[in-house]
Amino acid sequence: EDQVTQSPEALRLQEGESSSLNCSYTVSGLRGLFWYRQDPGKGPEFLFTLYSAGEEKEKERLKATLTKKESFLHITAPKPEDSATYLCAVQATNTDKLIFGTGTRLQVFP
Amino acid sequence: GAVVSQHPSRVICKSGTSVKIECRSLDFQATTMFWYRQFPKQSLMLMATSNEGSKATYEQGVEKDKFLINHASLTLSTLTVTSAHPEDSSFYICSAIPIYEQYFGPGTRLTVT
Numbered sequence: 360e361d362q363v364t365q366s367p368e369a370l371r372l373q374e375g376e377s378s379s380l381n382c383s384y385t386v387s388g389l390r391g392l393f394w395y396r397q398d399p400g401k402g403p404e405f406l407f408t409l410y411s412a413g414e415e416k417e418k419e420r421l422k423a424t425l426t427k428k429e430s431f432l433h434i435t436a437p438k439p440e441d442s443a444t445y446l447c448a449v450q451a452t453n454t455d456k457l458i459f460g461t462g463t464r465l466q467v468f469p
Numbered sequence: 470g471a472v473v474s475q476h477p478s479r480v481i482c483k484s485g486t487s488v489k490i491e492c493r494s495l496d497f498q499a500t501t502m503f504w505y506r507q508f509p510k511q512s513l514m515l516m517a518t519s520n521e522g523s524k525a526t527y528e529q530g531v532e533k534d535k536f537l538i539n540h541a542s543l544t545l546s547t548l549t550v551t552s553a554h555p556e557d558s559s560f561y562i563c564s565a566i567p568i569y570e571q572y573f574g575p576g577t578r579l580t581v582t
Contacts (some may be wrong), residue, residue: 364490386575392571400560400573401575401576402562402564402574403479403562404573405471405571405572408569408570437526446513455518456503456517457503457571461511461512462512
């Protein structure tokens with residue numbers, strides 16, 4: 360069964376304190392792994408798509424990496440405005456469906 | 470680009486009534502749209518896949534007669550919650566695919582009293 364597990368469930372960081380969020384997955388055949396950011400009461404905002412092991416993508420303070428079993432979202436020198444829930448999702452081959460993890464709630468304090 | 474809108478953003482209805490939620494792709498055409506449901510502090514659960522010009526495909530455990538989906542055009546899908554009950558209260562989110570990635574609407578908060 361295709362499955363996505365994210366850890367930690369919640370993370371509290373001081374402003375400037377870098378850290379990583381983990382997304383472990385099992386899927387019959389990976390078509391793509393997606394990272395989204397979701398603010399309270401809003402829909403998810405697309406961040407990255409990763410397709411194959413070894414791939415990395417960056418956007419401002421965020422960097423996403425992918426291996427055959429997991430993905431990491433690295434946050435460098437976070438700011439309070441980075442506070443949100445970060446969702447990971449996988450897409451298996453031959454489908455457009457996404458399977459989401461439960462997310463990591465990030466709080467960054469000044 | 471890749472903007473998806475939803476209407477309304479919030480709706481309160483009485484138990485037993487029906488509520489319609491619209492999902493529109495504003496700057497692209499979408500043959501496929503998706504409807505999700507999200508409970509507080511939980512992740513997104515796919516309810517159904519909406520296909521333009523054909524019947525929607527529902528996930529296991531989702532009542533198709535309760536959650537009616539109509540994909541009337543390449544830019545509009547609607548979700549109608551029929552005979553709503555308080556347990557249908559939730560955050561409903563749609564998404565669409567302009568090229569490959571799914572882009573999400575802002576969500577609709579449904580409260581059934």
